[in-house]
Structure formats: C-alpha cells, structure tokens
Amino acid sequence: MEATTFVLFGATGDLARRKIYPALYNLFLDHKLHHSFSVIGLGRREVADEAFQAMVERSIRDFSRREVNDSASVRGFLKAFRYNVLDVGHTEDYLKLLQRVEQLEADMGGSPNRMFYLSVGPEFFEPIALNIKESGLGAAKGWKRLVIEKPFGHDLQSAQELNLKLSEAFTEDEIFRIDHYLGKPMVQELDVFQQTNPVLHALWNNRYIANVQITAGETVGVEERAGYYDHVGALRDMFQNHMLQLLMMLAIRLPKDSTADEVRFKKKEVMESLEPLEEADVQFNVIRGQYTAGTIEGKPALGYTAEPGIPADSQNDTFIAARLQIDDPFWKGVPFYIRTGKRMKEKSTRIVIEFKEPLKQNSSAAEDDIPNLLVFEISPNEGITLQLKARDPQHKGKFKAMHIDFHTSSIEVPEAYENLIYDALHGDPSFFAHWNEVELSWKWVQPILNAFAKNSVPLYHYAAGTFGPAESDQLLAENGHHWWLDS
Numbered sequence: 001m002e003a004t005t006f007v008l009f010g011a012t013g014d015l016a017r018r019k020i021y022p023a024l025y026n027l028f029l030d031h032k033l034h035h036s037f038s039v040i041g042l043g044r045r046e047v048a049d050e051a052f053q054a055m056v057e058r059s060i061r062d063f064s065r066r067e068v069n070d071s072a073s074v075r076g077f078l079k080a081f082r083y084n085v086l087d088v089g090h091t092e093d094y095l096k097l098l099q100r101v102e103q104l105e106a107d108m109g110g111s112p113n114r115m116f117y118l119s120v121g122p123e124f125f126e127p128i129a130l131n132i133k134e135s136g137l138g139a140a141k142g143w144k145r146l147v148i149e150k151p152f153g154h155d156l157q158s159a160q161e162l163n164l165k166l167s168e169a170f171t172e173d174e175i176f177r178i179d180h181y182l183g184k185p186m187v188q189e190l191d192v193f194q195q196t197n198p199v200l201h202a203l204w205n206n207r208y209i210a211n212v213q214i215t216a217g218e219t220v221g222v223e224e225r226a227g228y229y230d231h232v233g234a235l236r237d238m239f240q241n242h243m244l245q246l247l248m249m250l251a252i253r254l255p256k257d258s259t260a261d262e263v264r265f266k267k268k269e270v271m272e273s274l275e276p277l278e279e280a281d282v283q284f285n286v287i288r289g290q291y292t293a294g295t296i297e298g299k300p301a302l303g304y305t306a307e308p309g310i311p312a313d314s315q316n317d318t319f320i321a322a323r324l325q326i327d328d329p330f331w332k333g334v335p336f337y338i339r340t341g342k343r344m345k346e347k348s349t350r351i352v353i354e355f356k357e358p359l360k361q362n363s364s365a366a367e368d369d370i371p372n373l374l375v376f377e378i379s380p381n382e383g384i385t386l387q388l389k390a391r392d393p394q395h396k397g398k399f400k401a402m403h404i405d406f407h408t409s410s411i412e413v414p415e416a417y418e419n420l421i422y423d424a425l426h427g428d429p430s431f432f433a434h435w436n437e438v439e440l441s442w443k444w445v446q447p448i449l450n451a452f453a454k455n456s457v458p459l460y461h462y463a464a465g466t467f468g469p470a471e472s473d474q475l476l477a478e479n480g481h482h483w484w485l486d487s
C-alpha cells in the first residue's frame with residue numbers, strides 16, 4: 001500500500017472510538033499500515049491535534065483487543081493523527097480540509113491516496129460526497145476511495161436515489177460499503193471451508209442438506225436509540241443487510257481462487273435466484289414480532305412499548321423470522337430460515353446446517369432428535385462444530401451426539417473492522433457490499449416493508465428472554481423442521 005491520507009468524518013463519534021481507532025491501532029502493531037499513513041479526524045467542535053490524539057489514545061486503551069502497554073508504539077501510532085474542524089454543510093470547511101491534506105501530502109511525496117471514511121449518519125452521505133467532488137478533494141494524485149457504513153437507504157427507492165447521488169462523485173469501484181458482518185473471520189471462512197474440504201464440498205447441496213438456519217439474537221432492547229429504532233425495526237436494521245449477506249455468503253459456490261469480481265458476481269446470482277415474495281404471501285413466510293415484558297439473564301425487562309421514547313401503540317418489528325428459497329440447482333428445495341431480534345434469550349449469531357437423514361423413518365423417535373449438524377458460531381464466540389450421531393458406549397443400543405469442535409480466542413483473531421479497513425486500504429472489495437447486492441436485497445425485502453406499512457400481517461408478541469414468538473417455531477414445523485440449539 002502507498003502513502004495514504006485517511007480522512008475520517010465523524011471522528012468524535014461512537015463508531016470511531018469503539019471500532020475504527022482500535023482497528024487502526026492493531027493494524028499498526030501488525031505493521032499493516034504504510035509508514036506514511038496519516039489520519040485527519042473531522043468534527044464540528046474545535047479540538048487541538050494533541051487533544052484529539054489523547055481521545056484516540058483513550059479509545060484504544062478502552063477498546064483495543066490487545067493490551068496497550070508499550071508507550072513507544074502508542075506514541076508512534078498517535079503521531080499519525082491530526083484534527084480539522086468541519087461541518088458537513090459548510091463548503092468552505094472542505095477547502096480548508098483540502099489545504100491540510102495537500103500539506104500532509106507534500107511531506108509524504110509521491111502520489112498519495114485519499115480514503116474518505118464516513119462514520120456519520122446516512123443523511124450526510126450525499127452532501128459529503130458532493131462536497132468532496134466540488135472542493136477538489138476528490139482529485140487525489142493516487143487513488144481515492146469512499147467507505148460508508150450502513151444504513152444504505154431506508155427502502156428500495158431511497159437506496160437507489162442515494163446510489164445515484166454517490167455515483168456523481170465516486171465510481172462503483174471506489175465505493176466500499178461496509179457490512180461489518182462480512183468482516184467477521186467466521187463469515188469469511190464460510191465459502192472457503194466448504195470449497196477446500198472435499199467432505200463438505202460433496203455434501204453442500206440439496207441432496208444432503210435438509211435446511212439452513214441463520215440466527216442473530218440480541219439480548220439488549222432499544223437502549224438509547226428508541227427514536228431511531230422505532231422507524232427502522234429489525235427488518236431494516238438487521239435483515240435487509242446483515243442477514244441477507246450471511247445467506248449469500250453461505251449459499252455462494254465459488255471456483256477456487258476466485259477474484260473479488262467473481263465473489264460479488266456469485267453473490268448477485270444468489271440474490272437473483274431467491275424466490276421473490278409477493279406481498280400477499282408475506283403472512284405465510286414471514287413472522288413479525290415485538291417483545292413484551294419478560295426476564296433476561298435473571299433480571300426483569302420492560303416490554304417494547306413501555307420503553308422510554310417508544311409510542312404505546314407502536315407496531316414496530318423487534319423480531320423477524322422468514323423462510324426463503326433459492327431456486328438454483330444446488331439449493332432448490334432447501335429452506336433457509338432466518339431470524340433476528342432484540343431481547344432474545346441469547347446474544348449469539350450462528351448458522352446451523354441440518355443434514356438430511358435418509359434412514360430417519362427406520363429409527364426411534366429419540367434418535368431422530370440427534371441430527372447431523374454443522375454449526376458456524378459467528379459471534380460472540382467464533383468456531384465450528386460438527387455434530388454427529390454416535391453409539392452411546394454407556395447405554396447399549398442407544399445413541400448420543402458427538403461433537404467435533406474448533407473454537408478461536410478473540411484476542412488472536414483480527415476484529416471485523418481490522419479486516420475491512422485493511423482490505424479497503426488495499427483495494428480488495430471481496431467483503432464489501434456491491435450496489436447490486438444492496439439493490440437486490442432491498443427489492444426482496446420491499447414487499448415485506450409494504451405489508452408491514454399497511455399492517456396487513458399480524459404482529460406477534462414474545463416475552464423478552466425467549467427465542468421469539470411461537471409462530472416462528474410454527475414456520476419451521478410446517479416443513480417438519482425446528483430451530484436447533486435453542487436451550
């Protein structure tokens with residue numbers, strides 16, 4: 001990687017402090033940043049460079065996955081950080097920023113690159129991109145790139161409009177849309193694991209797989225984000241982006257040593273093969289849920305509509321479960337069940353693949369409860385477990401579940417943001433959402449948004465601290481399946 005200026009909008013925000021600075025620090029420790037790498041943090045308040053560096057130091061002390069105890073390397077890291085005042089709407093601030101960037105670049109020499117990272121609310125994406133273009137900031141000597149966070153649009157139309165605006169200032173190749181689930185090591189492992197292990201590769205199709213279950217459960221409620229969340233809900237906040245990305249990553253079949261373009265082309269194909277849902281069919285394939293009062297980890301929890309800032313008559317979805325079908329030769333007939341929600345029993349993101357059991361009808365009911373499962377634990381634990389059925393040596397004639405386990409320690413493994421920032425700096429878009437994927441995801445979700453807006457599907461309730469409404473279990477029972485690992 002050549003000398004690069006990392007221009008960070010929203011430098012005083014939560015995401016920057018919790019994720020971006022710690023990620024940069026760990027990349028620095030691993031010698032993965034160029035020696036002429038510099039960061040210009042931007043915010044509305046006047047902050048001196050030294051005060052900004054002190055804030056970055058606090059952030060890495062609080063949030064870095066590795067201990068911060070070597071003061072020489074901390075000083076070396078902080079040297080790269082500068083701060084500039086910038087209000088998103090003030091055109092003259094961009095011109096001052098350009099002067100500062102050019103000063104830094106003059107010191108670097110060569111043809112430095114510019115990476116613009118937008119860690120700000122989505123309402124600012126468009127004005128920032130256009131101001132970058134008009135101020136001349138976009139005319140880098142080397143490459144220029146734009147990194148943006150979710151949410152990308154509020155529905156299909158707003159996403160299309162936003163993309164059109166961004167494309168006036170940046171080409172698709174220059175836009176890196178972060179979906180931080182794609183940076184998680186286990187998610188990056190999904191296709192490789194299947195592709196490089198002939199045992200799994202041979203089984204990865206509708207002949208052997210009964211169904212796929214993707215769960216992302218949170219135990220927290222709306223926290224301080226009531227105003228935001230009540231207009232968004234689980235469908236927009238989690239399902240349209242993270243959950244559909246997990247489905248794509250699991251379902252793609254890639255040739256060996258695929259390029260980034262091939263990865264993204266294959267993901268697009270998966271989305272194009274998803275059987276579309278008509279608005280009238282939403283009620284049969286999607287479960288909309290909202291939590292009521294309950295108990296989480298032994299403590300009482302309020303119901304959603306009793307949370308501060310949430311209207312008493314809110315119909316917002318805090319839980320979604322859906323049944324999806326991919327109409328291609330590998331997956332036809334294999335239901336993909338996806339669920340995500342707040343105030344669930346367990347904080348966990350995982351994918352469970354249930355294998356078919358051809359001899360099932362010959363075995364006893366108890367044995368039927370021990371399926372062959374392949375489990376990808378994505379967060380907070382990271383690991384892979386294969387559950388097989390084996391003879392129980394202590395009870396003659398009986399069977400038990402045998403587990404082959406592999407788990408990693410979170411200290412050793414780079415965080416999602418480390419992987420993603422590194423890839424963006426190196427121009428590798430494999431694990432970023434291409435516009436095609438974003439648009440197709442919104443297209444698939446739009447009939448559900450319409451049905452929810454019209455209130456034409458039921459809103460089911462579930463007690464906080466459970467795995468969602470009973471109707472979500474029913475969705476699987478209709479196909480003779482049930483959610484595994486709910487305990």
Ligand code: NAD
Pocket residue numbers: 009010011012013014015016042043044086087088089118119120121122149150151
């Ligand atoms: P935040 O509210 O903590 O920070 C927003 C930043 O924007 C602050 O630095 C603020 O000073 C700056 N800002 C606001 N108005 C501005 C203006 N007019 N001019 C210049 N700067 C301005 O938000 P956050 O949690 O850091 O999230 C940033 C973005 O990342 C949001 O789009 C959010 O949806 C997304 N995101 C956040 C997380 C997370 O974990 N926090 C996760 C995924 C996505």
